[in-house]
Amino acid sequence: MGKKTKTIIISLIFIIVAILGLFIFTEGNSEIIGENNLGSVTKVNYTHSDNTTVKIAVVSGMHSREKLHKFILPLVCRFFALTHKDVELVNYCVKVTDSPEEFNRGRANGESLVHDYVVSDVGKSDLDLVIIGHDHEVGYGEGYYIATPTMDNASVELAEEVTRDIDFNYYKRNKTKPTKSTSITKVDNHIVKAGSLLFVYEIPETDTKTIAFLQSYKLLEASYAYLLNQ
């Protein structure tokens, strides 16, 4: 074997070990917090310190047909926690096993799992902000956006501050109109009542994974910056 080949092989091994090490080091603590005939919820905690000042949770997979956020958000949480040691970062991964590909039933089942298992955990965890991830089809809102369906003052204020800094849209709900949305009555209202602020976060479903990753990272960064100063 030539000297050059040897160097290349050693370098490759070094790079592979470094990547593996990074993945092992950044892996969160997983715990199944609830399971029934509809599916399960796994809580993954990526926190690297006992001394955290900001506590953020991200819910992924509630609407099981929405694949982009489900893939991206756990990775974003993992890397955000690595670069922000004073953040407690929790990812609630929802896995719907009953009719995950059926539009109405799959959504209802995911919302039911979040209602039954995430809400009570939010109450126990003293979280500052819960972000519920979604993908949206073309026509359901524009680009990357957040919404505050509960329209509580604290969430609205944070959403206004965050979207002033980043190129996200922000959609408010008309509170005078009664809501028909099951996710508001079944999930969002309960999470806010449990003591957290709440953003619904929408990614355009046709976008690339790379852009979705960077945009989601940006949303976490801006939210973190404002929560830190509160």
Ligand SMILES: [Zn+2]
């Ligand atoms: Zn959705």
